[in-house]
Structure formats: structure tokens, C-alpha cells
Amino acid sequence: MAQNDWRKSVVYQIYPKSFNDTTGNGEGDLNGIIEKLDYLKYLGVDYLWLTPIYESPMNDNGYDISNYFKINEQFGTIEDFKRLVAEAHQRDLKIMLDIVINHTSTHHEWFKEAMRSKDSPYRDYYFFRESNDGPPTNWESKFGGNAWQYDDKTDEYYLHLFDVSQADLNWDNPEVRRELHKIVNYWIDFGVDGFRFDVINLISKGAFKDSPKIGKEFYTDGPRVHDYLNELNRHTFGGKDLMTVGEMSSTTIDHCIKYTKPERQELSSVFNFHHLKVDYENGDKWTYADYDFHQLKNILMEWQLGIHQGGGWNAIFWCNHDQPRVVSRFGDDSNEELRQASAKTLAIALHMLQGTPYIYQGEEIGMTNPHFSMMNQYRDVESLNAFQELKRKGYSEDYILKILDQKSRDNSRTPMQWTNGEASGFTSGQPWIDIAPNYKEVNVEQAIEDDHSVFHMYRRLIDLRHNHDILTYGDITPLYMTHDQLFIYRRNYQSKSWLVIANFSKEAVMIPRDLDTEGDIIIQNGTITNDEISGFGAIVIETH
């Protein structure tokens, strides 16, 4: 296989607002990213995915775009962006942009035009519906409440699957699709190397009917979604050296195979979130619950096998800007030793899987949830809405804080911890959101100096991905799936076989007796003695 096969790459996700601030206003910017390119090169990643940097009222931190052709002033100028691309390319780092085209901000010109009157040509860019007795359907917004917002001027409702400030675009209108193709091509012309498409499996809405669930069945992987993606591919990135990943909400393996099978010309790869809903009680995110280890393993393996056998391609990840920190979630951040051990083991368990690994900023040093104790520390629109909703349901404020500490998206949005100095080296001003208090111990400076840090484990894992075809092209065989603490699997490619054993508990665990662990150690965390693997230990062995 070609050395430069994109399938061998590792992606690093940057949340610019919380990455590095060069102006002192407490929010990160593009120049801040440029400043850290050498660091990212040293880490060894290939692609940098930037969450949205376009003009936006920032109600949902950029996922509410008001002008697709402009850079948000907060982040810098188009000149800064060009410099970022050039500086990244000089270091052989690639840039991936985040494109949010399921919806626009209600501040977007199209929406403002659409709101002027029912006869506006832009009316059909969105979904406006009449209804005499309340919202047109009972669909729920993913950020709480009904998904339809009433506009008293025109006496109609518009659809917003997310916040009321994010109006869904009508992809059934060919004019809309043409406009969206233009946007993608505009950024291709700047020399970017890939795209992440936000909630792209929600773009094709089916029937507008009441739903026994919350409406998902009418718009998730909707009737024309594959046609629209194939069309987008052919009119924009298709046939060019660009890597794409679609964010797929509540999707299925069958659809994801279709989205990513190369001959179908849709996308390169997909994210799904089923493995991250294993701590949702009865499917409800806003609950306080332990995670289900068996469910986690089962879902990961079901997707690994299903996608591989179907000829598709997965993105693999524990963290992103919508998820709590994995070390606080499936690991243990209660003390320094456990934090380090579990962060490394989680990294090994994930990076040996098949697909394209993603690392979210700070994950590479084992950043934790900040454990906020007050409501006024939260900023995220979804968390603020959830707070109101849970209050309405009668939950005590203490209990809501407990839930948010476990589930809020702000858990991953606290500033990057660069040093143990003032504001963790993130800003010379007042950060827009509090920094996690453990930045004195958990920071990049410290992690680089310590050869045994989480950071150096990530470097080694990235290096393995680049240098061993087995990780990219090998099959996967799940083993001992009913084991209560160990996640065990094998990768096989040509005549090679790698055995992966990861202990997801803090206690030492016996390795199953009939598992042959003879061979060469590829990578290890913790100790293996007398057939026992230490708490949060992991090992990868090339068996013969």
C-alpha cells in the first residue's frame, strides 16, 4: 500500500476558542494555532481538524454560521488563515475544516431574507410550515424543547433540530445544494486538505409527521441523504486529494458502509456515537450513571467488524468537543497515578483498533473534566438548556450539577493546559471559561519532560500507526467478550498477529489462562507479572 495512504493518518482536533490565545482577550485564535504547529508536529499527527472558524454569533460556539465565506473576527483574518495553511503545509501537516451545512445561524442573510415575508425566494431555503394548533409536529430539538419555532410576523413555524438560533436548511431545494457546493469549493481553493461535515446524515428530511419517538426516524439517514452526499462529492471534493469525515447522529452500520464505500463516492469515513452512549440511563444523556463496560466493548466490536466486513471506514475516537474527557469517564482521574495509568490504557485500547484515530486537544496529556461546582461556570448552550429543562422536571440544583459534571460538553472545552503558569499558558488575560484546577500537574510542558507521560504514549501510538500496516489494513478478532474487566482483541494481517489486552479496572486482573501471550512486546503500560495485568494496565504483543 502507498506510504501516503490517508488511511494511515491520525487526526488531531483543535477547538480554536480554547486552544491558544495570542491577543490576551481570553479566547484562542488562529495565530495561537500557528504558534503551536511545532508542538503538533512533534506529537506526530497528520491532519488538524479545526472546529468552525467562520463568522458566527457564537451561540453554539461556531456551529451557528452566519457567513460561510468569512473568518470569525475573534479567530483572526483570512490572511491569518492563509498563513496557517501555508505554515502547516511547510511542516507537512494537513488542515481539515469543519463544515456545518445541515443548518445556518438565524443571523445568516438567507434566514434574515426568509423571515422578511412568506414570498421571499429564501423562504424555501429552510423549512417553514403553517399550523393552527401548535407546532407542526411533536419532534424534539436535540438541545431541548420542541424543534419548531413560531414566528408571529408570518404566522408560521421554522424547523431547528438544534438550538432555536440554528435553522435547518432545505436540501430538497436544488438552489440550496448549489449554494452549499459553492461554499465547499471556496475553501478547497484555499488549499485545505479535508473536511469534517457536521451532522451530515440529518440533511434529508422525510415526512413531517408526529413521531412516537422524538422525530429522529424521519430525518436520520433520511430518504435522499446518499444522493445528496454523492452529488456533493462529485461537485466538490471528489477525485481530489481530500479526506472527509461525516459526523453521523444515531446512524446504523448499514448506512455507514454506504457513506464510506469508496465506489459509492460519498465520504472517506464516518463518526458514530453509539459507543459513547453507554453511560446514558435508559438512553437519556441527562442522567447520572456508571458506564456499562460490556456494552462499550460490544458496540465497539460490532462496528469494527460490521464496517470492515462491509468495506467501509470508521473514524475511531474517545473524545471531542461534545464529549466529557475520556479519562474521567472510562478511566479514573481521582489521583495522579490512576489518571496517568488509565489515560494510557484507554489510548492503547483505542489506537490498536481499525479506522482513523482522532485525538482531541488535551487528550494527549490526559486532560480531565474540570469538575465545576457552580452553574455560573458553564457556558455551553446545550448545558444551559439542559439545566432549565431538568429544573422544570423538579431535580435539585445539586443533582443537576452532578449530572453536568459527568455529561456537559464544557468538560472538554476548558482551555488547553500548556504550562503550570498563569492561566495555564493559554492566555495572558481572563479565560472565557475556567481552566481545570489540575493544570499545575497536568500540562504540556510537564508531559514533554517526562518520558513516561501520557503524551509520550500518544507519540508512540501515532508512530505505530504510521509504521505498521497491520493497524491500518488488518482484520480484528474480539476475544473474551464476556470478561468483566479486560478488553481483549487480536489484529491479523498477512502472517502477523498482534494481541491487545487492556485492563479497564483499577485492580490487577488475572489474564485468562488459555490466552497465549508468548511473543514480542510492541507496547506496554503498567506491569504484567505471574499472568496478572496491573490496574489500568495494557499490553500489545506480537505473537508467533
Ligand code: TEU
Ligand atoms: O453535534 C451533533 C450532536 O448532536 C452531538 O451533540 C451528538 O448528538 C452528541 O455528541 C452525542 O452525544 C454537532 C457538533 O459537534 C456540535 O458541537 C453542535 O452543537 C451540533 O452539531 C450542532 O451543529
